[in-house]
Amino acid sequence: MFEGANSYCSNVKYRFGSFWYNFRWDDYVTLFEGPLSKAFAIVPIFAYLIIFNDALLDQFGFSELIGAEDSSYFLEDGSRLRFAYFGLIFLGLGQLLFIWRRPFVLKQAKSQSEYIAFVQSVFTPRDFIEVYGRIESHGHTTLYGNDELRQWESFKQQITDHTIVNYSYKAAIEKFSGLVRCLAIDHYVTYVKTRKTWLLVSLIMVLAGYALLSIPSIDLFFRVVESVFS
Incomplete structure (x- = not known):
């Protein structure tokens, strides 16, 4: 049992060491400088929609597409905008950190x-x-x-x-x-291959942003599928 655990830990350590050795900034340029990452500029628009104009949240309900009043599958009303807002925040911060700390x-x-x-x-x-x-x-x-x-x-x-x-x-x-x-x-x-910790932090933030942005789409997808087959 302990031999198996030690072997597994050694394998994980070896794989992580190999990953960390080859971890370099230029492998992620496309991810950080893609068009969606540059959408950080529209964050204030989402903030105003959320804070000052709740009536516009209905436009993100997709009721006509679904054919029902409730267009959410597992999200609460208005959550789509909030997930998009925080997703763009993480994308923007990750991109800014990438630009600030990238090697010259x-x-x-x-x-x-x-x-x-x-x-x-x-x-x-x-x-x-x-x-x-x-x-x-x-x-x-x-x-x-x-x-x-x-x-x-x-x-x-x-x-x-x-x-x-x-x-x-x-x-x-x-x-x-x-x-x-x-x-x-x-x-x-x-x-x-320098400043790898900064690259890792930037990468985590950007991936978290993409994950948050994907949640509303996943919710809508399941709701559409449910309405089609119900």
């Missing part, structure tokens, strides 16, 4: 491929030196670049030595594209 690399690009393009077009020699310095001091975050980084000294000379004949920063970026790519990927992944 996500402000520059929303995905790894976009960040590589950003680095190729925007990075300066100083930026590359800082990225390489972090890798040299703290090691790789990813497996990229073990071979490419051997070209660093040649690349550094090409982008910093203006006395080179036919000096061209753009040509150096193209010539050492593999090195540039691995530097960009390692830098990007390093930062999208």
Whole structure:
């Protein structure tokens, strides 16, 4: 019995460790920046409907669709608006927290491929030196670049030595594209794996918001089904 419990706990610990290691901000950009998450701006409208105009709650009763006066299945009168209101509150707060605490690399690009393009077009020699310095001091975050980084000294000379004949920063970026790519990927992944607790809190809030918004729809669905088959 205890061996089974220990095995189960070890399995859970392993799975959570694997999840937490791979938990990164860019995997949830679509969830946080979707159209419904941006509906936070209409929260005041729902608040005014709930507080100052109870008569409008009847418009959310769907009596004509149901064919009966009582259009609720398990919700009380007016609860649909309240669930929508608090659902949007949670969505909005989760989105604001995501925007506030997200790593700076996500402000520059929303995905790894976009960040590589950003680095190729925007990075300066100083930026590359800082990225390489972090890798040299703290090691790789990813497996990229073990071979490419051997070209660093040649690349550094090409982008910093203006006395080179036919000096061209753009040509150096193209010539050492593999090195540039691995530097960009390692830098990007390093930062999208930081501040994981903030990401988890944001994710919980947004999922709670979606859950609250789904409750009125589920209630209406069951009421429609009941009216059809009754």
